[in-house]
Structure formats: structure tokens, C-alpha cells
Amino acid sequence: MTMMTNCDPRIEAYMEAVETGKVEASKDVKALMKHVRKCFETEDIYVDQQQLTNYLGLARYFPYDEVFPWQQFVIGLHDCTYWRENGRPRWPDLFCLIGRGAGKDGTIALESTALASEYNGIREYDVDICANNEDQALRPVQDIVGAFEQPKWLKKLQRFFKWTREKVVCKSTRSTIKGHTNNPGGKDGLRSGMVVLNEIHQYQDYKNINVFTTGLGKKKHPRRSYYTTQGDVREGPLDDLLETAEGILFGGEPDNGLLPFICRLDSKAEVHDEKNWEKANPSLRYLPDLMEEIRKEYRDWLKRPEKFTAFMTKRMNLPDGSSEIKVCAYERIKATNRPVPVDDLVGRMCTCGIDFSKVTDMISVNLHFRDVDTRYDLNHSWLCLQSKDLPRIKAPWKEWADHGHITLVDDVEIHPELIVDYIATQMEYYSIKKMAIDDFRYALVAKYLQNIGFDAKVYKNLKLVRPSDIMKVAPVIDSCFANDYFVWGDNPVLRWATNNTKMVRYGRKPGKEDDADIGNFVYAKIEAKSRKTDPFMALAASMTVEDDLPYAQSVSAPDLGVFTY
Numbered sequence: 069m070t071m072m073t074n075c076d077p078r079i080e081a082y083m084e085a086v087e088t089g090k091v092e093a094s095k096d097v098k099a100l101m102k103h104v105r106k107c108f109e110t111e112d113i114y115v116d117q118q119q120l121t122n123y124l125g126l127a128r129y130f131p132y133d134e135v136f137p138w139q140q141f142v143i144g145l146h147d148c149t150y151w152r153e154n155g156r157p158r159w160p161d162l163f164c165l166i167g168r169g170a171g172k173d174g175t176i177a178l179e180s181t182a183l184a185s186e187y188n189g190i191r192e193y194d195v196d197i198c199a200n201n202e203d204q205a206l207r208p209v210q211d212i213v214g215a216f217e218q219p220k221w222l223k224k225l226q227r228f229f230k231w232t233r234e235k236v237v238c239k240s241t242r243s244t245i246k247g248h249t250n251n252p253g254g255k256d257g258l259r260s261g262m263v264v265l266n267e268i269h270q271y272q273d274y275k276n277i278n279v280f281t282t283g284l285g286k287k288k289h290p291r292r293s294y295y296t297t298q299g300d301v302r303e304g305p306l307d308d309l310l311e312t313a314e315g316i317l318f319g320g321e322p323d324n325g326l327l328p329f330i331c332r333l334d335s336k337a338e339v340h341d342e343k344n345w346e347k348a349n350p351s352l353r354y355l356p357d358l359m360e361e362i363r364k365e366y367r368d369w370l371k372r373p374e375k376f377t378a379f380m381t382k383r384m385n386l387p388d389g390s391s392e393i394k395v396c397a398y399e400r401i402k403a404t405n406r407p408v409p410v411d412d413l414v415g416r417m418c419t420c421g422i423d424f425s426k427v428t429d430m431i432s433v434n435l436h437f438r439d440v441d442t443r444y445d446l447n448h449s450w451l452c453l454q455s456k457d458l459p460r461i462k463a464p465w466k467e468w469a470d471h472g473h474i475t476l477v478d479d480v481e482i483h484p485e486l487i488v489d490y491i492a493t494q495m496e497y498y499s500i501k502k503m504a505i506d507d508f509r510y511a512l513v514a515k516y517l518q519n520i521g522f523d524a525k526v527y528k529n530l531k532l533v534r535p536s537d538i539m540k541v542a543p544v545i546d547s548c549f550a551n552d553y554f555v556w557g558d559n560p561v562l563r564w565a566t567n568n569t570k571m572v573r574y575g576r577k578p579g580k581e582d583d584a585d586i587g588n589f590v591y592a593k594i595e596a597k598s599r600k601t602d603p604f605m606a607l608a609a610s611m612t613v614e615d616d617l618p619y620a621q622s623v624s625a626p627d628l629g630v631f632t633y
Contacts, residue, residue, distance in 0.1 A: 072108045076115040076148075078124075082141040091137075091353070092346040096330035099317035104145065112152045120148040123182035129225065130178060130215040138329075138350040139175050145327055146291070147183060159327035162293045163309050166331045167349035168382040169358045172295050176264055177211040179293065183262055184236070184243035185228075190288050193243045193261030198280045200270040205247030208264070212236050212245065248280070258283035262291040269299025269306045273464040277305060298332070298385040302398060302567045303463060303560050311402075332385030339366070339384055348384045395569045395591070395604070396549040404556040404563065408444050413437055416621050418498050420491060421610030422505040423602045427481040427512060429455045432565075432602040435494060436610035438617045441553050445610075446494075447562045449603050450486060453478045461600065463564050473561045488516040495520070502616045504609040507532040537612040538590045542571070545611060561603050568599035 072080060083101045086093040093101075107113065123143060127135045135143075146162040166172055180195040182188065199205035213233060216225045230237050235246040243261065263280045271277065284290035294309060313328030315321040331348050338344040345362060346352050352359055362383055369379040380386050387398055395401075416437055424431040430451050437444040451458075451465055453476055468474045477486065494500070503522045505513070510524070510532055517523065517530065524530045531537070548554050556562055571589040591608060593601050 072105070074114045075108050076117050076120055076144055078120065078137075078140045079115065079144040082137040085137065091350065092343055093350070094330060094332050094347045095334050096313070096317055096328070096332070097347075097350075100328060100330075103317060103323070107158070111158075113149060113158045114152055115144060116148045116150060119187060120144050122185075122187040123147060123178075126181050126185065126187075127178055129181075129218075129221050130174065130211070131218070132174065132178075134354070135178070136171070136351050136354060139171070139178070142175070142327070142329055143179055143182070146293070147179060157289050157291060157325070159323070159325055160289070160291045161324075161326045162291075162295075163313055163326060163328045163330070164293070164295045165310070165329070165385055166295070166297065167345075167352075167385055168297050169355070169362070170331070170349045170351040172266075172297075173208045173211055176208040176266065176293070176295055177215070180208060180245045180262070180264065181212055181236075183291070184238045184241065184245050186238065186240045188241070188243075188261075190261060191241050191243070192259065193241060193287055193289075194259060195243070195245045195262045195264065196258055196260045196280060196283075197245070197247045197264040197266060198276065199247070199249065199266040202247070202249050204266050205249050206234065207247075208266070209234065209236060209245055209247045259286045260284055261287040261289065262293060264293045264295065266295050267299075268294050268296045268309070269301060269304075271305045272301060272462040273467065274305060297382045298387055299381065300387065301462070302387075303564045330385075336380070336386055339380065339386075342366070345384070394594075395566055395571060396546070398567055400549040400552070401563050401566050403552045404554040405558050406555045408446065408555055408557040410446075413444060413446075414497050416498060417501045417617050419610045419613045419617060420494075420500045420503045421606040421608065421612075422487065422503070422509070422513070423605035423609055424482075424509060425602070427484065428452050429457060429482075430600050430602045431482050431487055432606040433487060433490060434603070434606035434610045435498060435500070436607065436614060436617075437498075438614055438619070438621070440620050441548075441551070442555060443548055443553050443611075443614075444555050445559075445562070445607055447556065447559055447603050447607060448473075448475070448490065449561055450475045450477050450482045452480075452482050454480055457600075468561055473559060484513045484516045487513065488520055492520050501529070502613040503530040504533050504613045505530065506605075506609065507534050531613050533609050533612050535590050538608055539588045541608060541611045541614075542589050542591070544614075545608060562607070565601050565603035565605075568594050569601045569604050570594045 083105065085091045086097055086101050120143070124135050124140060142162060142164060145159050149158040150156060151158055164172070176197065180197070183193055184195055197205050197208055210233065213231050213236065216222065216229060216231060228239055230239060235244055237244050258280065260280070260283045263284060265277060265280070281292060284292070296306060299306065312326065313330055316323045316326065316328060331350055333339060333344060333347055338347070342363065365376065365379045365383065369376040418435045418437045421434040421436065422431070430449060432447065432449040435446040451474055465474060469476045491500070503517065521527060522530045524532055569591050570593070572592045573589060591601065591605065593599060
């Protein structure tokens, strides 16, 4: 390929290694190379090569054998590439998803030292490292301190820096490198040059991120660095970043200054060939001891995958779920996020499922439509603000409420009339052919449902759902996920609830692993208090009666007005 005159040979060397297959790289990293090359070819940008040389030269003070090619690529683009017109950073935001053991904290330490140093040339360019716990926040700082206190460098570096165990200050620029834990209180006074958000897979919402990043812009060349492995929190900032990155890399969306460096396996099947492990950890070929440790973990994972889920999640950056059998891979859940043709559904037949465990907790309603194989679902939930479980729910339910995805009820309970009124309103638009509700929950809402024409005995248009009914519909639900038949629109509440649901063998006694596996499954909560499943279970209930719907409803139904029973 033709050398790019406005780039840097060290950056291009890594790009060519990826493009020619010299190193194994994820499809995300390959797409990034294509994107970066296009930017250098079509935009008036340049790499400050002397600055990059100075930054990488600081590595000699650290106990690193070398700065790996991927680190040179990331630091070169994030910290040393600028718009020629105004001198601002071309990629001020870095998203680095990388496997455990790749040298994440060391990279943060080197990058932080470089930007705080006189080689950056911006006074008081503070680097604030934010993490969920003190160890993660302070580890890069302690890496810097440990490097500076090596006897061979101590006297020299004391002329340029001063430090404690908690912070490092460059004397000439008065720039401070400091770690912070995830308590947002008292952070409004920060005047950061760069904010490093470490291990964002643990972040449940944007509260902490917002507090740290609102201080950006007070200093020239503000930057953000998101460093993380994969984790088990879904529908949080990490998933949002991944979605944004995929839009940039594969959807042609503008990058808005974000450099997404995503290292992971392209599929779970790739784990069985160890040459693919480099896709998740680009440092691996340089770290033989780590390679041997990962081989050992792989053998353990093969024997007991349910006991060693961190191997896939942390080492290979593919979420392996918990030790439970999840309903499906999260990629399939995300695939449900396609527009629902709401206008076309008006007048059509649907089923309705209701699910809740307690009226003092959460209630969900699902309207289920079928058009040949495609299933459209309109799902809504109510959350009681006086629920005892509320402090344990880690999902961003306030944000969901602000966007109309969930209704908050500030009362001692969610009164059944609220739910029935909602269903009655939906009946003005859709023909609810049949209702389905858990057998043990029916008594609480029976009289209210009768008021709008649904009854199990008199009208026979309401099904009392039993575990055996869920068992029968579970294979259908599994097939719908596998074939991307579900269309839910952008419904984070339903996606979250689905990801909280596990499959358990029907008839298996708790704690018993030796009884017969008859191959049938029902659904249960992964964690009883903080991970609600009601929205998904309402969908499952509505599917137990989907056979009552016409197989195809692709022809627009006539406007029949209000439906009554």
C-alpha cells in the first residue's frame, strides 16, 4: 500500500500488519484500519511525529520490555494526531476494549505520564482516572510511582516530577495525575485535561461519567479514554459505546472524534484455535507466560464452562453470561432492536400477556402480533417506587422513565386498575384475541379484567398459564431468537429483562444435579431481587396463546373501531 505522508511509520506499521494478516485482528480492528486510512487520505490531518517519539521515549522509565505496536498505534492516533486547520486532536476520545492481561493499566500509566509532561506543553493538563473502586483507580498511578522510584531513575525523575502514593505532579506543567473512585460527590471542581474511565463494563449508568466529563473543556485539547474488558452489565454505557462504535465501523456513521479499538473474538467458535486469541489480546504474542496461563484457563473452561465464565468474558471479550443458561446470546437480543410498524398494526389481532410477582414491585404487559414468522411485540412496564428491591436494581430505570419506556408509580402498590386502563386504551387500536396470565397471579386482577371483557370461565378468552405451557413455548421463543424473528423496536426494558432470564430444566429440583434431564426448559430469574424478568415473562405468556392468531396478517385490516367483548 502507498505510504501516507501525513501519517507516521509506526502507526502505519501496525495498520499494515492487520491489513495483511501478519497479526490476527478482530473484524472491528480491521474495519478501524480501513476507517483510519480513509481519514488520512481524505482529511487535512497530521501526526506530530516528534511528539509521538517523545511520548514513546518515556517508556524507558517504565519496566516495559517494549511498547507494543498496538499501543504505538493507539497513542499515536489518540494523543498525537491533529487537524491541520486548528491544531485540535483528531481523535480526542479513545474506546479501548481489550482482553485481560494485555497491559491496559500500563498503557494508561504511559499515556497519562505523556500528557502530563512538558512534551504535551499544556499547563495544568490534569489526568483524572475514574474507576468503580480504589484499586482500579489508583493502579495506573501506582504503576507510575513504582516506575519512578526505580533506583536508576529516582534522582533524575525527581527533578521533573513529585509524587505520593495517590498522585503524580509534573513540576514544569503543574499537571496532576490522580485516581478517583466512583462516588460522584465533590467531583464538580475538576479541571481535567483528560479523563480516563477505567473498566467501564462495571458502570451501570452515566451518573459518574457525566460528573467527571463535565469538567472537560476548561483546558486546551480535552480528551477522554475509555479502557475496559467485557463484563456482565448489559444496557449500560459499555453497550452504548459498542453500539456507537459498530455504527462508525460498519454503518458509515461519522466518528465524532471517537477512536474505537475493539479487540475480541469474532465468534465463540474461534476460541478453540489459540492463534485467534490474539484478536482479543494483541499483546499476547509478546507475553509467553501469559499465553501459557490462558492455555491453562482454556482447559479449565472446556471442562466446566459454567464455573469459568470469566475466561470468555474477560480473556476473549465475548460475554459468556453467568453460570446460568441464558435465554440467548446478547447479540440476538440486540437484533430485536428494529422498528415496529406501529401504524400497520392498527386494527390487527394480537394476544396480550401480563406478568408480575408482586403489585408492590413491577408489572408488565406485552401485546404480541404475528405476521407469518415475524413477531412484533409492544411491551410496557410499571415500577413501584416503594418497592423494597428498588435500591438493588442497577439498571438506569430513571432514564427509561424519562424516555417513556416504563411508568413509575409513586404509591404503596401498582393498582390493577392502572394496568387494565392501559389495556383498555390499547383495545381502541388493536384487537386482543386472547389474554394470558400466570395461574397464581390471576386472582389479584380477575375482577378488573372481567370489566373489560376477559375471563377464563365465562368468556373463555383468558388463559391461566402454567409451567407446562411455558415449557411448550420455550422452543418457539428459542427459534425466534435464532432466526431474528422478534421485532421489538428500541425497548431497553424488554432487552434488559430478557438478558436477566435464565432457562432451567423442567422438573429439576433445586440443588440436584443428578436427576434425569428430559430436555425441556422453563424460565427463571438469574438473580431474584435486582434483575427483573417481568417484561420478558409477559412476552412469554402472550406467546402461549399465539396459535389463536392468524398465521399471516400482512394485508391491512379494515378499521373496525373500538373492540369490545
